Amino acid sequence: MSGLEVAVRLIYLVAAVCFVLGLHLMRSPATARRGNWLSAAGMTAAIVATVALVAAGGQTSEGGTYSVTGWGWGMLLSGLAVGSFAGLYTARAVQMTAMPQLVSIFNAVGGGAAALVGIIDFVRLSGEGAVTAGFSVPVVLDVIIGSVTFSGSLIAAGKLQGWVSGAPITFKGSRALNIAAAVVALGGAAWLVAAPSGWLLVAVVIASLGFGILMVLPIGGADMPVVISLLNAFTGLAVAMAGFVIGNQILIIAGALVGASGTILTKLMADAMNRSVIAIMIGGFGTGDTASDAGAGVAGADVRKVDADDVAIQLAYATKVIIVPGYGLAAAQAQRECGELGALLTERGITVLYAIHPVAGRMPGHMNVLLAEADVPYTQLLEMDEVNPEFATCDVALVVGANDVTNPAARRPGNAISGMPILDVDQARSVIVIKRSLGHGYAGLDNELYGQPQTGMLFADAKKGLREILAAVKTLVG
Amino acid sequence: MSSELLSNLGLFVLAVLVGFEVISKIPATLHTPMMSGANAIHGVVVVGAVIVAGLADDPFAYFLTFVAAAFAAMNVVGGYVVTDRMLGMFKARPARPAPAAADASSSAGSATTEGGAR
Numbered sequence: 001m002s003g004l005e006v007a008v009r010l011i012y013l014v015a016a017v018c019f020v021l022g023l024h025l026m027r028s029p030a031t032a033r034r035g036n037w038l039s040a041a042g043m044t045a046a047i048v049a050t051v052a053l054v055a056a057g058g059q060t061s062e063g064g065t066y067s068v069t070g071w072g073w074g075m076l077l078s079g080l081a082v083g084s085f086a087g088l089y090t091a092r093a094v095q096m097t098a099m100p101q102l103v104s105i106f107n108a109v110g111g112g113a114a115a116l117v118g119i120i121d122f123v124r125l126s127g128e129g130a131v132t133a134g135f136s137v138p139v140v141l142d143v144i145i146g147s148v149t150f151s152g153s154l155i156a157a158g159k160l161q162g163w164v165s166g167a168p169i170t171f172k173g174s175r176a177l178n179i180a181a182a183v184v185a186l187g188g189a190a191w192l193v194a195a196p197s198g199w200l201l202v203a204v205v206i207a208s209l210g211f212g213i214l215m216v217l218p219i220g221g222a223d224m225p226v227v228i229s230l231l232n233a234f235t236g237l238a239v240a241m242a243g244f245v246i247g248n249q250i251l252i253i254a255g256a257l258v259g260a261s262g263t264i265l266t267k268l269m270a271d272a273m274n275r276s277v278i279a280i281m282i283g284g285f286g287t288g289d290t291a292s293d294a295g296a297g298v299a300g301a302d303v304r305k306v307d308a309d310d311v312a313i314q315l316a317y318a319t320k321v322i323i324v325p326g327y328g329l330a331a332a333q334a335q336r337e338c339g340e341l342g343a344l345l346t347e348r349g350i351t352v353l354y355a356i357h358p359v360a361g362r363m364p365g366h367m368n369v370l371l372a373e374a375d376v377p378y379t380q381l382l383e384m385d386e387v388n389p390e391f392a393t394c395d396v397a398l399v400v401g402a403n404d405v406t407n408p409a410a411r412r413p414g415n416a417i418s419g420m421p422i423l424d425v426d427q428a429r430s431v432i433v434i435k436r437s438l439g440h441g442y443a444g445l446d447n448e449l450y451g452q453p454q455t456g457m458l459f460a461d462a463k464k465g466l467r468e469i470l471a472a473v474k475t476l477v478g
Numbered sequence: 479m480s481s482e483l484l485s486n487l488g489l490f491v492l493a494v495l496v497g498f499e500v501i502s503k504i505p506a507t508l509h510t511p512m513m514s515g516a517n518a519i520h521g522v523v524v525v526g527a528v529i530v531a532g533l534a535d536d537p538f539a540y541f542l543t544f545v546a547a548a549f550a551a552m553n554v555v556g557g558y559v560v561t562d563r564m565l566g567m568f569k570a571r572p573a574r575p576a577p578a579a580a581d582a583s584s585s586a587g588s589a590t591t592e593g594g595a596r
Contacts, residue, residue, distance in 0.1 A: 015522075016493075019519050020496055020500060022515065022519075023497075023500045023501065023504070023512070023515065023516070023519075024500050024503075026504050026508055026511065026512045026515060027503050027504055027505065027508075028505075028508075029507065029508060029565070029568040029570075030570070032508055032511060032512075032565050032568070033562065033565040033566065035515070036511075036515050036518075036558065036561045036562055036565060037562070039515060039518065039519060039558070040518070040558045043518070043519070043521070043522060043554060043558070046522060046525055047524055047525060047528070047554075050525045050528045050529060051528055053532075054528055054529065054531070054532035060529075060532070060533065061482070064533075066529075066532035066533060067532070067533075068531060068532050068534075069534070069535055071534075071540050072531045072532070072534045072535070072540065072543065073531075075531065075534070075540045075541070075543045075544040075547070076527065076528065076531035076543055076544070076547050077547075078544060078547075079527070079543065079544040079545065079546070079547025079548040079551065080524070080527075080547045080548070080551045081551075082548045082551070083547060083548035083549060083550065083551025083552035083553075083555070084551045084552070084555045086548070086551075086552045086556070087551060087552035087553065087554070087555035087556025087557070087559065088555050088556065088559055090552075090556050090560075091555070091556040091557075091559035091560035091563065092559065092563070094560060096564070096567075099510060099514070099560075099564070102514075102556070102560060103510075103513060103514055103517055106514075106517045106518075106521075106552070106553050106556060106557050107517065109549035109550070109552050109553045110517070110520045110521060110523055110549070110550070110553040112545075112546075112549045113523045113524070113526070113527060113545075113546045113547075113549035113550040113553065114520075114523045114526070116527075116542050116545055116546035116549070117523060117526035117527060117529075117530050117546055119542060120530040120534065120539050120542045120543060120546065121530055121533075123538065123539065124530075124533055124534075124539060134480060134483050228513075229513070232513060232516065232517065235517075235520050236516070236520050239520045239522065239523045239526075240490055240493075242523060242526045243486070243526070244483070244486055244490075246526055246529050246530065247482060247486070248525060248526060248529060249486065249489055250522055250525055251522055251523060251525060251526055252486055252489050252490050252493065253489060253490075253493040254493075254519050254520060254522040255490075255520060255522070255523075256489075256490050256491075256493030256494045256497060257493055257494075257496065257497040257500075257516070257519060258497070258516045258517075258519055258520040259494060259497065260493075260494045260495075260496075260497025260498045260501060261497055261501040261512065261513070261516045262513075262516070263498075264498060264501045264502055265501075265509060265513060268506075268509075356506065356507070358506055361510075363509075363510055363513065364506070364509035364510060364513060365506055365507060365508060365509025365510035365511070365512070365513070366510050368506070368507045368508070368509075368510065368568075369510045369511070369564055369567070372564075372567040372568045372569070373567050375569070377569055377570055377571050378507060378568045378569065378570065379570055379571075381507050383505060383506045383507065384506075
């Protein structure tokens with residue numbers, strides 16, 4: 001190793017430390033921004049060092065030397081320019097409600113790039129007839145995982161954006177086709193390791209792309225937090241495999257870190273939905289995107305209806321209010337109204353807390369971002385475990401667009417949500433639920449909370465309901 | 479198995495364990511920015527695009543290098559920028575540029591009942 005290679009390896013080490021410390025700083029909102037900068041600095045250093053290594057004709061991991069042609073530079077730099085511009089533009093323009101789509105798109109391009117790196121290196125080495133099993137195994141893993149991530153993430157983004165129906169899409173024989181795609185991808189991969197060939201790689205890529213599409217199509221909109229987390233983990237793995245292919249340590253370390261983070265989030269989300277990851281991936285159950293099965297539900301006569309003025313009086317004269325935002329609030333884009341109401345009550349000296357269930361929103365932690373955008377201070381955003389003891393001492397719990405996660409039936413065995421972690425809303429002295437109808441949530445169960453004596457129902461869309469309450473509170477206290 | 483492959487495997491496993499350890503301490507409040515930050519980190523694949531460009535010498539490889547570089551650059555640049563944008567929104571106290579102005583607008587809102595709500 002010459003001085004240059006040693007320097008690059010050391011810079012990779014520094015970059016890896018920056019990534020880990022950057023993630024570590026994300027433990028608190030006060031330091032998280034600095035953490036992101038640290039991570040970006042490490043990334044810049046790693047990229048600059050690699051460009052220097054390649055430009056100076058340094059040693060490759062196989063012992064050859066890099067020699068970039070004019071075309072090589074041209075294609076690399078123009079690709080980087082186009083991609084940077086696209087990334088910058090989308091990152092600046094995206095609405096916070098559209099974050100899950102954007103993360104999905106970034107998963108897609110990251111996974112796609114990882115697969116392409118593997119493909120390019122395989123084609124080059126197989127041209128030289130120098131493919132060994134130690135090389136081709138990571139190549140096929142990289143190409144399979146990267147391609148599945150690419151097509152799967154695009155479908156997921158399409159579902160979130162509404163370009164592809166959010167409802168589970170299945171057709172006759174779709175499951176059989178999916179299994180066939182998996183068999184072709186894995187069989188082709190095994191064959192390729194035994195007898196390397198470019199055509200087998202093409203077959204593996206096509207089968208993997210098909211598998212990615214067929215894997216995500218049958219999954220319903222409400223399961224998207226799990227799917228995005230899983231695809232995030234896949235992208236990390238694909239990047240790590242690309243690192244094995246080209247013998248590059250920073251790709252391996254960074255990919256492994258992301259793979260771990262995606263895996264943890266996948267597990268957390270699945271637990272919070274009371275379902276196994278396998279059950280979600282097999283799919284065909286979670287539609288939940290609209291949850292508008294009107295008509296059904298708790299026997300209509302048993303619920304107490306309230307209007308916005310009643311709610312305003314209760315809120316304005318409370319000392320402690322807990323707002324429980326759910327999927328319905330995100331769907332109605334009512335986070336601004338919600339934040340405004342919270343701020344108004346806070347100004348009156350009322351203690352206002354937000355109870356955030358892990359799956360409120362369309363990706364892990366999404367609700368927090370939406371409320372942060374609506375100027376809700378993060379000190380008021382409490383996680384489930386922190387907020388649950390608070391319900392017993394609160395005067396009013398205001399539930400906006402959350403259903404299953406507030407259903408006390410989860411504490412009893414023998415139903416679809418038994419054992420699911422829930423918010424203890426039923427322990428509040430008074431409960432207000434803003435909801436369009438008595439329709440069922442995603443689990444298709446009656447919510448026992450609605451029938452309880454302390455609960456009042458305000459039948460309205462989340463946005464409209466919150467506006468009415470806001471106006472009523474302002475008149476009352478003005 | 480070469481010794482290089484073995485040491486890379488060791489690196490991979492240890493990095494996964496570090497990842498589990500670091501990530502599991504991040505509060506749910508920050509899960510979306512953390513995920514988007516992790517997303518930016520897997521944009522490190524841009525390093526891989528640079529390396530394959532260093533060895534590319536035929537039109538097919540050039541073309542794929544272009545696509546890989548564009549994908550990876552979009553991932554890394556967009557990932558960091560959007561994460562920063564999101565984290566900039568997390569504030570400990572509500573943003574009230576001028577308290578007096580806020581009071582004025584809220585009393586104006588209550589006078590007309592409508593104006594302040596939107």
